[in-house]
Amino acid sequence: MRLLSRVASLLRNTTHKDDVERDLREEVNSYVELLTQEKIRDGITEGAARRAALVELGGAEQVKEQVREIRMGHFLEMRGQDVRYAARTLRKSPVYSITVALVLGLGIGSTALMFTIVNSVLLKGPPFPESDRLVMLWQDLPQEKHVSFSAREFIIWQSETRVFETLSAFTGNGFTITGRGEPELAIGRQVTPSFFQTLRAAPALGRTFLEDEGTAGRDRSVILSHALWRDKFAMRADVIGQPVVMNGEPYTVVGVMPESFLFLDRETKLWVPAALDAATFQQHFDAHMLRVIGRLKPGVSTQQLQAEIDVLGTRVNAPEDDTVRRFYAIDLKEIVAGELRQPLLVLLAAVAFLLLIACANVANLMLARASAREPEMAIRSALGASRRRLVLQLLTEAALLACLGGMLGTGIAIWGLDLLKLFAARNLPELATARLDGTALAFILAATTTAGVLFGLGPAFATSRTSYLATLKGAARTTAASGAERTRQVLVFVEVALASLLLIGCALMMRSFVALVHADPGFRTANVITADAVLMKDRYPDAPALLQFYRESIAAIRALPAIDAAGMVTHLPFGGNSWGNSYEVEQQPAPAGVQYNAQIRPVSPGYLAALEIPLQRGRDVSEQDNEKAPGVAIVNQIFADRFWPNADAVGQRIRYGRSWLSIVGVCGAIKHSRLETDADAEIYVPYPQVDAAVMQFVGRNLNYVVHSASPALVAPQLRATLRQLDPGLVVRVNTMDALINDSIAQPRFRTWLIGIVSAFALALACIGIYGVIAYLVTQRSKEFGIRIALGATRGNILRLVLGRTLRLTAAGVAAGVVAAFFLSRFLGTILFGISVHDALAFIAVPTCLIAVALLAGFLPARRATHVDPVTSLRYE
Amino acid sequence: MSARDDDFKADLLQGTLHLLVLKALVAQPLHGLGVSNRISQITNGTFDVKPGSLFPALHRMEEAGWLKAEWGESENKRRAKFYSLTKAGRRQLDTETEDWQRISIAMTSALRAS
Numbered sequence: 001m002r003l004l005s006r007v008a009s010l011l012r013n014t015t016h017k018d019d020v021e022r023d024l025r026e027e028v029n030s031y032v033e034l035l036t037q038e039k040i041r042d043g044i045t046e047g048a049a050r051r052a053a054l055v056e057l058g059g060a061e062q063v064k065e066q067v068r069e070i071r072m073g074h075f076l077e078m079r080g081q082d083v084r085y086a087a088r089t090l091r092k093s094p095v096y097s098i099t100v101a102l103v104l105g106l107g108i109g110s111t112a113l114m115f116t117i118v119n120s121v122l123l124k125g126p127p128f129p130e131s132d133r134l135v136m137l138w139q140d141l142p143q144e145k146h147v148s149f150s151a152r153e154f155i156i157w158q159s160e161t162r163v164f165e166t167l168s169a170f171t172g173n174g175f176t177i178t179g180r181g182e183p184e185l186a187i188g189r190q191v192t193p194s195f196f197q198t199l200r201a202a203p204a205l206g207r208t209f210l211e212d213e214g215t216a217g218r219d220r221s222v223i224l225s226h227a228l229w230r231d232k233f234a235m236r237a238d239v240i241g242q243p244v245v246m247n248g249e250p251y252t253v254v255g256v257m258p259e260s261f262l263f264l265d266r267e268t269k270l271w272v273p274a275a276l277d278a279a280t281f282q283q284h285f286d287a288h289m290l291r292v293i294g295r296l297k298p299g300v301s302t303q304q305l306q307a308e309i310d311v312l313g314t315r316v317n318a319p320e321d322d323t324v325r326r327f328y329a330i331d332l333k334e335i336v337a338g339e340l341r342q343p344l345l346v347l348l349a350a351v352a353f354l355l356l357i358a359c360a361n362v363a364n365l366m367l368a369r370a371s372a373r374e375p376e377m378a379i380r381s382a383l384g385a386s387r388r389r390l391v392l393q394l395l396t397e398a399a400l401l402a403c404l405g406g407m408l409g410t411g412i413a414i415w416g417l418d419l420l421k422l423f424a425a426r427n428l429p430e431l432a433t434a435r436l437d438g439t440a441l442a443f444i445l446a447a448t449t450t451a452g453v454l455f456g457l458g459p460a461f462a463t464s465r466t467s468y469l470a471t472l473k474g475a476a477r478t479t480a481a482s483g484a485e486r487t488r489q490v491l492v493f494v495e496v497a498l499a500s501l502l503l504i505g506c507a508l509m510m511r512s513f514v515a516l517v518h519a520d521p522g523f524r525t526a527n528v529i530t531a532d533a534v535l536m537k538d539r540y541p542d543a544p545a546l547l548q549f550y551r552e553s554i555a556a557i558r559a560l561p562a563i564d565a566a567g568m569v570t571h572l573p574f575g576g577n578s579w580g581n582s583y584e585v586e587q588q589p590a591p592a593g594v595q596y597n598a599q600i601r602p603v604s605p606g607y608l609a610a611l612e613i614p615l616q617r618g619r620d621v622s623e624q625d626n627e628k629a630p631g632v633a634i635v636n637q638i639f640a641d642r643f644w645p646n647a648d649a650v651g652q653r654i655r656y657g658r659s660w661l662s663i664v665g666v667c668g669a670i671k672h673s674r675l676e677t678d679a680d681a682e683i684y685v686p687y688p689q690v691d692a693a694v695m696q697f698v699g700r701n702l703n704y705v706v707h708s709a710s711p712a713l714v715a716p717q718l719r720a721t722l723r724q725l726d727p728g729l730v731v732r733v734n735t736m737d738a739l740i741n742d743s744i745a746q747p748r749f750r751t752w753l754i755g756i757v758s759a760f761a762l763a764l765a766c767i768g769i770y771g772v773i774a775y776l777v778t779q780r781s782k783e784f785g786i787r788i789a790l791g792a793t794r795g796n797i798l799r800l801v802l803g804r805t806l807r808l809t810a811a812g813v814a815a816g817v818v819a820a821f822f823l824s825r826f827l828g829t830i831l832f833g834i835s836v837h838d839a840l841a842f843i844a845v846p847t848c849l850i851a852v853a854l855l856a857g858f859l860p861a862r863r864a865t866h867v868d869p870v871t872s873l874r875y876e
Numbered sequence: 877m878s879a880r881d882d883d884f885k886a887d888l889l890q891g892t893l894h895l896l897v898l899k900a901l902v903a904q905p906l907h908g909l910g911v912s913n914r915i916s917q918i919t920n921g922t923f924d925v926k927p928g929s930l931f932p933a934l935h936r937m938e939e940a941g942w943l944k945a946e947w948g949e950s951e952n953k954r955r956a957k958f959y960s961l962t963k964a965g966r967r968q969l970d971t972e973t974e975d976w977q978r979i980s981i982a983m984t985s986a987l988r989a990s
Contacts, residue, residue, distance in 0.1 A: 023957075027908065030956045031927060034909045037952055058928045066932040071939065388941070 024067055028060050078389075082396035089397060096369060097401065100362050103767070104405025106760055107358025108447045109412025112440050114351040116417060118344050120434035122337045127262060129200045130295075133165075134332040135305070137292040139313075139325045141595050149290040151281045156315060157292070158192075163300045163308045168195040169290035174701075175246040175270060176536045176730060180232055185534055185730035187267045188222075188246075190274035196223075198295045199263065205229075206240040206255030209273050216278035222251040226259040228269040246270075248538015264335070266432070283693065293332065305329055323595050342829050343750045349826075350505065350757045353498045357764045359451060360491040360498075362405075364768050366398065367488050368775050395457065402452030406444055413440065423749065488775070489808060492768045496812025497819065499758075499765035500849050504820035506758035507841035508827055508834065513751040515833030516744055521573065522670030522679060524612035528736035529711050530572060531704040531718045533729050543692035546699055547627065549725065550687060554604050556721045557704055562714055565707040567607030568687065571599075572703035573672050574739040579698050583656035583683065585643050598639060599672060599680050600656055602687040602699060608634070608667055610705045611736075618650040618665030625686040631661035634684040636669040642681060656683065657691045674743060676832050711735060747832070762849070766856040773805050774860040781867050789869035797865045805857030806850065813846045893933050895976055896923060898942065898961065898969040905960035907950060908934065934959055942968045 032053050039049035057063060090097040128134060137157075139147050149157075149169060158167045170191040177184045196208035203223065213221050222244060224233065233239045233253075242253045251272065274290075275281070296305065313327040337344075377390055414436055421431055533553075540546050550568065557566050571577045582595045590596050605622050608615055616637065625632050633654060640649035640663075653660045669679035690699055704722075708714040719731045777784070784797055824836040834841075900906065900914040911934070912925045937943045942965035950956040961969070 026955070027957045028927075028931070030950075030954060031908045031931075033954055034907065034950055034956060037954065038909070056926070058926060063927050063931050066928065067935045070932045070936045075939075 020071070024064055028057070028063060032057055032060070078392070079396070082393050083400065085393065086397040086400045090400060093369075096365065097404070099767070100365050100401045101404035101408055103358045103361050103365075103764060104402060104448075104451055105408025105412055106764075107355040108405055108409030108444055108451070109416065110757065110760070111351045111355045111447065112409060112413040112436070112444050113416045113420075114344075114348050115443055116413065116434055116436055116440045117420070117431065118348050119437075119439055120431070121340055122344055126332050126336050127260060128332075131332060133296045133298070133300075134199070135294055135296060135329040136332060136335055137294065137309075137327060137329050139327045141597065142324060142590075148288045149292050150284075150286045150288050151276050151290060152285050154192075154290050154292055155276060157312050160312055160315065161294070161308065163296055163304050164294040165297045166194045166198040167292065167294040168192045168198045169274065169276075169292050170195055171274065171289050171291065172268075173272075174534050175272075176248075176534065176728075177232065177244060177246050178248070178728065179245045183728050183730055184232065185732075186228060186246075186269035188270040188272060189268050191271050192274050192276070195271070195293075198293055200295070201257065201261055201263075203255040204258040205237065206253070208255055209271075213273040214275055216275045219273040219275040219278065220249065220251045221254040221273060222246065223255040223257060223271040224253060225257055225261070225269045229256045246272075247536045262432070280697075284697070287697075339746075342826075343746075346505070346827060346830065347750060347753055347757070350502055350754055353502050354757050354761050354764075355447070357495050357498050357761050357768075359454070360495045361764045361768050361771075362401075362451065363454070364488050364491045364495075364771055367491075368771055370394070371775075391457075395453070398457075399452040402448045405451065406448030409448070410436075410441075410444055413444070485775075485779075488772050492765075492772050492808055493812045493815070495765045495768045496809055496849070496853070497815040499761040500813045500816025500845060501820045501823065502754075502758045502761045503845045503849060504817065504841055505824065505827060506754045507845050508824060508831060508836065508838055509751050509754050511834050511838055511841055512831040513744075513747055516675050516747055519671075519675040519833065521675060521740060522613065522668055523573065524707070525736040525740055527707055527709060527711050528611065529706045529708065529715050529718060530575070530734045530736060530739065531706070531722060532572065532575065532732045532734070533702050533704075533722055535700045535702065535729075537696075537700075539726065539728065540700070543627075543690075543695045543699070546695055547688055550604070550702060553702070553704070553722060553725055556725065557706065557718065558606075560706075560714065560717050560721065562710050563706055563708050565606060565610040567610040567705050568604035569607050569703050569705065570602045570687065570698055570701055571672075572705070572739075573611075573670055574736070574743050575703055576673075577701065578672055581656045583654055586653040586655070586660065588643055598656070599682045600698075601682055601684045602690045602695075603684050604687055607705060608684070610707050611670075613670055614668040616666045616668060617648065618663070620665060621684070621686040625689060627688045629689070631659050631689050632664045632686065633661040634665040634667055635663055636667050636679070636682040636684075638669045638679060639681040639683065640666045654683065657694060661685065661689075675740070676747075705736075747830075750830075762852065765849075766852060769805065769809060769853050770856040770859065772808065773801060773857040774863075776804065777801060777860040777864045781864070784864050784867040785869040785871070788867060794865035797867075798861050801861035801864050802854060802857055805854055805861070809850055809853035809857075813849050816849075817842060817846055892923075893925065893929060894937060895969070895972045896925070897930075897933055897937060898965060898972065901943070901959060901961045901965070902969065905946075905948075905958040907948075907956035907958050909956075911959065937965070940968075941965075 032050070035053035035056060036046070036049045039052055040046055044052065054060075126134065137149065139149070139153075141147050148171075151169075154167075154169045158169075161167055168191060170189050173188050173190055175186050175188040177186055191209070193209040193211050193214040196203070201208075204226065206223075208223065209221060213219055224239070229235055229239060233242075239253050239256065244251050244253055257271075309327045309329065313325055381387070381390060417434060417436060421434075535546055535549060540549060554566070554568055557563070560566075571579050579600050580597050581600050582597050583600075584590070584596065603621065605620055605625075608620055615634075618634070621632060621634065635649055635654070643649070644652060649663050649666050652663045654663065655661060667684065669682065671677065671679050672682075687699065704718065706714060706718060715733050715735075719733050722729055722731045784792075787797065820842070821837065828836050896915045896919070897911055900911050900918065906914060908927070908930060912927075912930055915923050915925050934943065934945075938945055938959070942962060943959045944962050945957050945959050947955060948958045
């Protein structure tokens, strides 16, 4: 109790300065009062007595000031002594100090790092003012989910909205910039003029779009991204007003966005106004190609938004269109975080576990050290050190270690963030803006302080409880020490349990990743080279021009040596683009309110063969299936099974455009954009048979697919061949393997991260096990000596110690496995191809962990077998 | 009086004062004025400890863990802070008494020596 009151008084001194001050004032006042009373008793009048008392006091302020100095000086002197002493002690046992600081640093650093990422990606939200009012709108159609808006739907909604302050639409487009060095293909966005106003994003230079730039003929303005301004315009300030030719049309630069501007992706290099009354939009008034973002008026509730969605959702249909649509809004914040939420939270939980393991480990190390220092403490106590001083001393040491750990942790977090940015910025654009900010630093500070106090107090009290007399006598470590040992065993149990939980999670994610890597996309990927070229409107104004280039290029590529298969497709699997459309099936009309949608792939003959997409029935498209021939199509297995599960699809007719197409073949289904998702219904059509007006839209991106035994040789030839046909063409060459690899960059990244975290956890758990067993061996060396003297073999001793290790580990592992069994369902959404209770992970991890633990226990166990009975008994 | 004399006197008093305060508190807890009066009484009026040195000494000794302080009521029902000896304080009194006696004997014999 006294110890507690001491600590309390210390805290009062430092934290409740006002209370101490008041106490002192009252004390002095009471002195004056008592002195006055005394003088009155001696027969002096009250006034005179008080004056005399004050004179005797000699100035209340001076007295108080002197007392304050004493208090402060004493406190500082003692703490200074403690710090100096602690530093000296820690320097004297560098292995212990470095281990503790490292373990703490790792725990704090990785948690702070993960916290920073989660904070910047999940909590902070998009980098726009009042971004919680920004929502994006989508619709679900009967056969297709998550569909964009058509121009018609957007215009109606925009004019009738009551809940949105501004509503803007945007769509992506490629722009070839010519006349400024090498032609360059830049990804751009066509946006309605209010787009930047909706985001409340201000330009770094110039202005954003004006309302009348959203009309046909006035829409030749462009806003540059910081990157494009830097790369193409050398960051010149006089860029505003300069002409620039894009897709063969003259544009004028009106603004430059700041480097920090980031909306959904980092690839967008420029913005131009979307004139919804221009021919491109008017001709495809019902094509779902506009994405919509709106800023809600302040104070609009979810219910009000839903009410508008319910009302306007029925009003946007074209006449005679009875499609049932379900509109919905998603917060921009959700979209940005979206898919990352689950993996990031899992990772955050993982590092939190790591921090816990680190804490348990440090506590363990400190407890071990505290018991090793019992004699020292006993001597200091016997020499007159008060308990309070000893406790403060231990606290100071712990605080010093925690500070070291905190500094290390800060370093690890800063360095790790840079490293992550290097590797992952492409998959996680928000990471680029992530910084170790005040919140993260506050977290580090809090973690450090808590760690310091916790790890200091525990051992400090444990030590101050022990009987010094017993310790000095050497009788030692009977009751108090066994309490500490129990604590240490509990800590190791917790460590092992957490580590096995983490490792099982890690194993699940690794197994899932391996499954992902080996997932069959449905086509051949090895030795496949792709070349991607975009034909711009200025040089290829219409379908005949496109077709001419298509025929010349595919013939030239087929003529290349060392090529054994070649083909062309407009929307390459894992190439980042896709084209879906509604369609009809002859004699199987869609039910009322339902619209059939499928992926449509204009291809050249030989495309299926080049990717080895199996042709299960019928024939491939041929050169004879040209623009003059009757329309044909190949459908994939999924499509065929949906409509003709028991009949032959070949010979049936479908229609996605104006004319009916005869199905001439059925091919295997392939994955188009992600390995994780299932294949979709697909329709392959001969490229020349695409409707001339539609080809303007979807027929400008030609992807050549070539299979060759010597890809390195073919890649430059492919580029050269295309450039020879059109020197102004931007050609990107890739391998199919690389494209697929890119598509799983994120799962790979998070698997790496959790792998690293789990490796740390395993290492820490091993240190913990080693520590406890090593301590046990030291402590019982006499007993081992006696056993050996009485004839125990080395094998007996080894078995004894290892048995202890096994018991210690097995309990923790068992607890971890049980916890993992119940917690692994949180991994469900990010696992692919394996069950959350994957048997291999749940068997292999515990087995490995126990093996590693036995190894950690083996080192001290071997030491136990080498105990010399004579030496150990001599001290008895 | 020179500054050096002042310092010397202060040093001497510092050591003495602690011992006197410890001694004054042996019998019972006392408040500040009580300590002052008690010292005056047991030294037959030789030492008259002024608040300016008394309070800093009391607080320093409290910090050192020799005294503990508690608010209480004085003999004439006034609120006052009472100081009492702790175990460490009693030990300190013993040590300092011994020291003092040693010094005192040494000094006396030193002064007697011819």
